[in-house]
Amino acid sequence: MNCASRHPDPGSPDGFDPRSGSLIERALFNHRHWVLLLCLLTTLVLGWQSTRLELNASFEKMIPTGHPYIANYLERQKELSGLGNTLRIAVANTRGEIYDTAYLDTLQKLSERIYLLPGVDRAYMKSLWTPATRWVSVTEDGLDGGPVIPDDYNGSPESLAELRRNVQLSNEIGQLVAFDQRSSIIQVPLLARTPDGKALDYAVLAGQLEALRGEFAKDGIAIHVTGFAKKVGDLIDGLQQILVFFAVAILITTAVLYAYTRCVRSTLLVVICSLVAVVWQLGLLPLLDFQLDPYSVLVPFLVFAIGMSHGAQKMNGIMQDIGRGMHRVVAARFTFRRLFLAGLTALLCDAVGFAVLMIIQIKVIQDLAIIASIGVAVLIFTNLILLPVLLSYVGVSPCAAAISLRSERAEQSGKARHPFWRFLDLFTRKPWASLCIGVSLVLAVLGFLVSLHLAIGDLDAGAPELRADSRYNRDDAFMTQAYGASSDLFAIMVQTPAGACARYDVLRKVDELDWQLRSLPGVDSTNSLALLNRRMLVGLSEGNPKWYELQNNQAMLNMITASAPRGLYNEACNLLTLYVYLTDHKAETLTRLVQHVEGFAAANNTAEVKFLLAAGNAGIEAATNIVVREANREMLFWVYGAVILLCLLTFRSWRATLCAVIPLMLTSILCEALMVWLGIGVKVATLPVIALGVGIGVDYALYVMSILLAHLRQGASLSEAYYRALVSTGKVVMLTGVTLAIGVGTWMFSPIKFQADMGVLLAFMFVWNMVGALVLLPALARFLLPVRPASLPTESSVRQEVSHAS
């Protein structure tokens, strides 16, 4: 690296009129001390505030509470036991069947320990050892029954044999006891609040469960835990690893920036300013009563990334001006003048991109939208104002300044342009531009055709937030395999007048729907009070299968209902639940089911009896899918609308706007195709990425296009103007595009599946938007932007034009 052409330090900003420039520029740069002091105070206050920030996850935030299905569910949540928050702990005997003294002892001890955990709904906890687990048998004289574990159980072979017989008679095989009888379940319903009134802390509970697993899962005992509480616990656990990924991403970004600038001072400044933005953002959240959750935890990093992108642009501008011999204050002011508007527009585009996510009626995404918008708004202060002001104090290393002008100098000294710039320049010429547009067109059409297969929702079994081979999903697979019923549960609520839940006309409808649904592809099995009535009538008729019928005999129906387990109907007997167990939770399966039930409800709902969708994890997912599907196109429409409007305002040219926006659209299409290829569905976690991609991508186009346009308006040829844009802002676009892609690319190794998905998609969008801005943009400009005949403008008019245009 040649540093010999060291420019003499101008020393002071002599000859610069501090009264020049816009009002904002004068207000800021003529009171630099105040700006710094204010920023310092803000940082201290918000830094202190940010210590109050909480990390939390809430079940209700992740679901579209505004959707009628979810509203139906939330309204009746208290009545629907067993649908929300129940842990299932399978205790398996790896050495054989459960009729084993050592196994039963361990099961008893573990049950007792779990019973004592805070937040457990003790009255409804169930295991082989709870007295509520009973067997029933038909005898000549009627029914006989008792607790499954005999009252006089003593571990002897006789009592084990009795237990085996009781289990056979208990109807619990497939429920509490696995089909292969090598494991049994402890069912643990959870309370929303612990007895002391505090909200249940999932992280703590998950920790306690892991401790119990560590203590008991040995000597032939294996423990498998599933349930929302465990899943959230695992997610919160994973968040700590996310922080490590952020740290890695920040280090990579910093290292690459330093490698590029070779200037410790300015690199640190850019990183610090971006981190200050993150601190401000995190400090504002508790003030505005927001929390970070597993989705929005990614936002601070995005804000950092965007900050780096803009900071690097500012720094590069100042460096080049200093390299040209300007004083650092003057350089800072000129750069501010040249790039403030482009930067502001770009940040506004980002903010709009985020804000548009507000239209999705899912609380986590709305929170994410607000949090991200706050972050971007903060960046306007830290990276567009604080950074140039700081740079005007510390300046940059002269050596780095010289390097930043290498291309310019090389050209002045008659050397050829860098081959890479010459290559990119090809796209401003007709043959290459045509080729590029042709290829883009083909890509767009192919991408569009592939993107038609874009799936809505989740495609994998188990907990989609976590990886397929995670502990949780392996436990989930164990449950599905050993106990038959899959974890994809769709529940239909049937509202009846009080006390009428067992009426024949109501049960007849439930029975019919039950029967229709079991014929639908994707439905594994069902359960309802109607089905229980059929089974119980057989049981009460000495097991004779000829009595398998829903009889129009109200006295019998009332009697059976009175002994039915909790969950099929509620206390007030005005709500029935029809459970549908699905073979998968693919969008297609859910849509088919939802449409069928909607049709049934339309034909059968009366003023008194209403079939309402939907509860259970699959029911919630069905509603989420509907919301996401609607939001997907709508969101793109608004985000592009906003970006186009802001571009029109900035460029004052619809042709330039097209040049900037079309590459973004290509990226959006290809991103959808990539999602199809990688098997990623549109879901809560990936929906924001598409909007963010547009918002961030437009930054690149704005920086390149504003400089290109300014030079074109000065009368430069397209090739010349593009070259000027490349060596000033274009190379920084390249730098940030690659750096940020590497940064988010590391997320692929995250234990949390949705973070990995987001990482892949964001990395793709960073890179492809950069390629679009550097290749497709000039190619489009070749055909769209008219080249003005050079009118030999004067220096002052050029300056005016440049500041006006950018």
Added chain:
Amino acid sequence: MNRLLQSSGLLLVLALPLASTCQAQAMLQQRAVGDVLQSPAMQIAHPQRAVFTALARAGERLVAVGERGLILLSDDNGQHWRQVAVPVSVGLTAVAFADARNGWVTGHSGVVLATRDGGESWSLQLDGERAAHVELEDARRAAQQAPDDEMAVTRLETAERIAGEAADKPFLAVAARDERSVLVVGAYGLALRSDDGGASWHSLMGRIDNPDGLHLYAVARQGESWVLAGEQGYLARSDDGEHFHPLPSPYHGSLFTLATRADGALLIGGLKGNAFVLAAGAQQAEALPTLAPVSFSDAITLGDGRVLLSNQSGGLFTSAVGGLEPAFAAQRKPVAAVVQAADGSLVTAGFTGLSRVAAPTVSASE
């Protein structure tokens, strides 16, 4: 201009995916749920996995009946099944064929269905309301003829009460002598007979001594006589199929199923593995040793003249000297009914659907 066209074309292509692909959700046109007697059985995707209660042979063909009006036919000895249209969607309980073409099916809500074409099509011959009406008319006539008979008066009162209630009582068994004579029995001692293939029915309840109205679970022919079995060990025989006289009860638990052996003896399967044999013409049924304490569900006469009994947990037993012996591999699922197909293999029905025990297994065990 050319350039403009080019670029606007590109724009159009790029903007395409943004166009709303929202489709009007084609809602399935559904009708309101109606009465089970008015609603034809729904055609379902995998009918052989539903709950089945009874099986019969119609010539070479197998007929299975089950929940919600399901009737399935198999013409390849139980390997493939097809569902046929049935005018009602009540649970069906029993099936009997007089020959390859004429058969009857009983069900809940007093349903009797008949076929004249080997099970391809079914017509409703009787429902609970008509059945109650037949008994009421009969009881009235009897009470008029003998106004002082206390039994007749009680019978009329019962008939009036039943006619006033929901017609939900099921017929639980059916037997046919030929394409004309058929007898159906059911809950609360319900028993009707037709001598014109089901066109008209008359009540047998005045001629069956069943004062407690015990459920009748089985009806079978033993030679030229008819035998009924039911709740609390109820057992009755008739030589003409009109007048039944009770036999001494061998047992106080329920008797579920009947089948005759080659030697004319009737095997009786009951609750908790209790089985009995009633020799032709004998008055007293003899107990057989209990092999497993699980209730018997069905009994059939095999091609070789032995009787095969199935129990509720899938055990299969054949008649042997001195009692029963386990036969064939026990099914690992509840069995409600069993039938022998034309090729000698067994087909079972139950809560988990229909399954075939292939012929080689049968012959291997023999």
